[in-house]
Amino acid sequence: MNLDFSPETEAFRLRVREFFETEFPKDIIAKNRAGEALTTEEVRRSEMALGSKGWLASAWPAEYGGPGWSIEEQYVFDEELERAGVPTVTPMGVVYVGPVIYTFASEAQKQKWLPGIRDGSVGWAQGYSEPGAGSDLASLQFSAELKDGTYILNGHKIWTSAAQHADWIFLLARTSRGEKKQQGISFICCPLDAPGVTVRPIITIDGKHVLNEVLFEDVEVPEGHRIGEEGKGWTYSQYLLGFERTSYARIGGKRAMLRHIRDIARAAPDGGNHRLIDEPGFARKVTEAEMAVDGLEMTVFRILSALSAGGSPGDAASTVKILATTTHQQITELMLEMTAFHAQAFGKASALPSDIPPYAAPDVAAYFGGRAQSIYGGTNEIQRNIIAKKVLGI
Template sequence: MKLSHDPELQSFREKMRAYFADEYPQDILAKTATGASLTTAEVRRAEMALGEKGWLASAWPEEFGGPGWSIEEQYIFDEELEKAGAPTVTPMGVIYVGPVIFTFGTDAQKDKWLPGLRDGSVGWAQGYSEPEAGSDLASLQFSAVRDGDEYILNGTKIWTSAAQHADWIFLLTRTSREEKKQAGITFICCKLDQPGVTVKPIITIDGKYYLSQCEFVDVRVPVSNRIGEEGKGWSYSQYLLGNERTSYARIGGKRKQLADVRKIASQIPTGGNQRLIDDSFFASRLCEAETRLDALEITVLRVLTTVRDGGSPGDEASILKIMATDLAQDITTLFLEAAAEHGNRKFDDSVSPDWTGDSAFAAPGVASYFGTRAQSIYGGTNEIQRNIIAKRVLNL
């Protein structure tokens, strides 16, 4: 894939850039820039703004309501969204469960769920991890017992991102206990306002509410909410995880972060007249991060070329997951060092009144630093990803 020297792609980029500058909700951009969390209403409004243009489900085929963009156009759209500082599209919907539904779901399920997914009016959460099944996801114990035309759900899901904004959750459930752990797992969708469902907030170290624990007690859902065949959920989850791990790259956002770090380090004194950018150790780490980002982008483009030519991310997506999350953590560490004392924040979700003028950059940077600590854990820990690469890619 080549994104430069193509007049049509450049015209497309300018169109996207103009949209985020002029048409996208500017109050959403302003709030995101402070590092404050969006309300559920704001999340819906931000995503529905993209849905109104037909752009929220940017990677979906036209036959399912996507814009029909090329891989290159999808890449540029993501890049410009991130550079504009727009909130990341909640991936659990259009990136994760949407493709599972239009690939493995029935026509009735597509008619039921795809419209709300692609227009942004319906939010989704992902029910995978459990208190005793995190990295070893195949050990999940969340049960779905068939009772006529319904399943009865019991169990707990944890570290559930954006559940407080979601209307639906897709779940990996155990419908039978086979010799192999991966067997007997079924993919089921459930409304979060069902009787018996309790969503409990998990407040993170920065005082924010990103995650929840979701408890299910005798929750009844129709069998028609099952995606695909009973006992085949593990296969569908691996298809989904390939898309999830590829989505972590966020090249545009990382380029913006590095540019911000360089600017801040060049402007904020760190003692006397010394500027941080003049510190050789800091400067070398910043340059190294920029080089690693170039390598990550080349790897992403290679994977996307495979997808464009009819392939899938496959197990190679684990390489992207490791590269992207390690780099995200290193970039935000550089930012925290550049922020110095400006990085102090109150342990609630408000913005400090001291974050004004030259220190206004600190709030979103500190929030990002804390958030990226989890990136090497969720979506399958980086240690697990290295095992996948060794066994399935290198055949060791």
């Protein structure tokens, strides 16, 4: 099997790399590499820099304003973005709701929402999970009651990523009660500045503000903000989740993390002759992590081959979600072990805060933040059930 890219694709890689090195805002790259959270203004500026090149919606077909890239070009673009240290594109717009809109929405809805998603000027959040409906999403109780052409929204969404940066939220709401829990759920879009919407921050264990809870009290949105047919929201959400779970792979970012680990482990940070990379046990774990990334990449290639035919990743995307999140945790555990290498020296009475290496805090934060990856987007236990039932037919 030949996994080399064509000369044309490699030439494309160099063009993308040059853009990130010469044109993309350098202050944003520096802040992202330092592990610092971006402001809303910086998020918009980052994504509009890609949108101005027509590169933000990198996987969209040309008919909807995407670059019309091949699967190989999309993969290379993502790889170079992460290699350069560019912030990961907020997926709620271009990766999640965008494909739902251009696949299931009316022409008027496409004209209303796609341009702002495509150029990065409008941010989106995803309103799926509720306090009593996370992995069992079909149990959601958030209600949307239709009165005279207007939906009245009431309920509570939680673990809502990037809501503090978003202008709109797409959400699942119960519009009727059918025989099955999956029935009667509709897919509705709502502006986050609508009267009755309250966004509250959730600060996670890594000290970052990524998540939020969003409360709705008698929020009014036009019936025209519903995507597709009423009661078919579950179908649309499953289409979206295939793209969400595939997007977790981030091969380029994982390889960058491994390079970071090797670079630090080759140094002698305690001032002596001991190097962490010389520890056979640690070196073996680094190699195992590199092999896990290689395996993940092969799985992604198989999923992308299915996408090249114009379909959704489907239930097989659950495999990518499991492998991507467990591999990320495997890598961040090595980062934590690396910072622990300095703990004994820092525990001495003569140690100073300046003795803490600059990578220690962001690496520990990455470890803590990574623990949640096997929970959000559908827990890995749920993904294994999906694979057993829908992929393997057990």
